[in-house]
Amino acid sequence: AQSVTQPDARVTVSEGASLQLRCKYSYFGTPYLFWYVQYPRQGLQLLLKYYPGDPVVQGVNGFEAEFSKSNSSFHLRKASVHWSDWAVYFCAVSMGSNYQLIWGSGTKLIIKP
Amino acid sequence: DAGVTQTPRHEVAEKGQTIILKCEPVSGHNDLFWYRQTKIQGLELLSYFRSKSLMEDGGAFKDRFKAEMLNSSFSTLKIQPTEPKDSAVYLCASSSGGALEQYFGPGTRLTVL
Numbered sequence: 001a002q003s004v005t006q007p008d009a010r011v012t013v014s015e016g017a018s019l020q021l022r023c024k025y026s027y028f029g030t031p032y033l034f035w036y037v038q039y040p041r042q043g044l045q046l047l048l049k050y051y052p053g054d055p056v057v058q059g060v061n062g063f064e065a066e067f068s069k070s071n072s073s074f075h076l077r078k079a080s081v082h083w084s085d086w087a088v089y090f091c092a093v094s095m096g097s098n099y100q101l102i103w104g105s106g107t108k109l110i111i112k113p
Numbered sequence: 114d115a116g117v118t119q120t121p122r123h124e125v126a127e128k129g130q131t132i133i134l135k136c137e138p139v140s141g142h143n144d145l146f147w148y149r150q151t152k153i154q155g156l157e158l159l160s161y162f163r164s165k166s167l168m169e170d171g172g173a174f175k176d177r178f179k180a181e182m183l184n185s186s187f188s189t190l191k192i193q194p195t196e197p198k199d200s201a202v203y204l205c206a207s208s209s210g211g212a213l214e215q216y217f218g219p220g221t222r223l224t225v226l
Contacts, residue, residue, distance in 0.1 A: 032213050043117070043204055043217030090156070094213045100146075100169065101215065103156045 002027045004093050006104035013081050014112045021076040021107050023065075023091030033074040034092040034101065035065055044090060050074060061085070086111045115140065117218035119205050125224045131193040134221045137186055138207030146215060147171075147180050147190050148204040156204075159190065195225045 003026040013019050025031055033050040048059025055067040065076045074091060091104040118137040126132050138145050147159040160180035161169035171178065177196075182188045192199055202222050206215040 034214060036217075041219075043119075043219045044206075044215075045217070046214050049214055096213075100158060100161060101213070105155045 002093060002095065002102045004091050004102050004104040006089075006091055006107045008107050009105070010108045010110065012110045012112060015083055016080050019076075019078040019081045019085075019109070021089050021091075021109065023074045023076065023104060025072055025074060025091075025093045027072075027093060027095065029095060031074075032094045032096065033065075033067060034094075035059065035063070035074075035076050036090045036092065038088045038090065038106075040087070047076070047089070081109075081111055083111045083113070085109060117205055117207055117216055119203075119218035119221050121221060122219065123222050123224075125226065126195045127226055128197060129194040130225075131191065132195055132223065134190040134192075134203050134205075134223075136188045136190070136205035136218060138188070138205070139209075139216050140186065142207035142209050142216070143185065144208045144215075145182060145188050146206040146208075147188070148206065149174075150202040150204055150220070159203075162188065192223075195223075197225045199223060200225050 005024045007022055030052050035047040036044040037047050038044045047063050048057050050057050050067045058064050063078050067074050088106045088108050090106045092101040094101050120135045143164045145162045149157045159171040159174050162182045165182040179191045202220045204220045206217045208215045
């Protein structure tokens with residue numbers, strides 16, 4: 001069965017430092033992968049998406065993610081975090097347009113001043 | 114274009130009451146999702162409609178939860194009767210046919226006393 005694992009429930013990073021949030025998926029096929037962000041008291045917003053092709057995808061606000069088939073991973077990165085990045089980040093996977101998104105449990109990003 | 118709209122933003126109910134949450138999807142989207150979000154369980158799919166047809170009714174949520182799409186631009190989620198364990202944020206999302214990414218509303222925070 002498909003699954004998504006975000007192994008870190010919480011990550012703390014200093015403002016201006018680089019960031020990596022981890023996402024591992026389990027699926028025996030070609031996955032479609034997503035990162036969403038949820039700011040306090042808001043719904044989820046799409047950060048970036050991976051459709052089969054270039055393994056590195058760019059998103060909004062300087063975020064990028066890299067798909068690795070060999071590692072079954074889709075980690076999210078940012079070169080320099082800002083306090084406004086304080087939020088919960090969700091990774092999700094889908095098998096295709098007739099299938100739903102399978103969600104990870106989320107990683108809370110905390111920014112230290 | 115307007116995004117996904119959800120009303121009310123907050124709801125307080127007494128145990129045993131019936132409550133109805135409302136959602137208007139993005140105009141032109143024909144897939145609509147209802148999710149429940151809690152800290153313990155994360156995101157749980159309650160219902161999924163495609164072109165107003167119910168595709169997924171959320172299994173464990175069937176007995177007291179009922180989602181309907183009254184027309185292509187309006188959906189409701191009824192919880193009857195409410196229980197304290199239903200306290201959560203209820204998120205509505207929509208997507209266009211064939212696309213995988215979902216667009217979320219701001220959610221309704223339900224508190225059941």
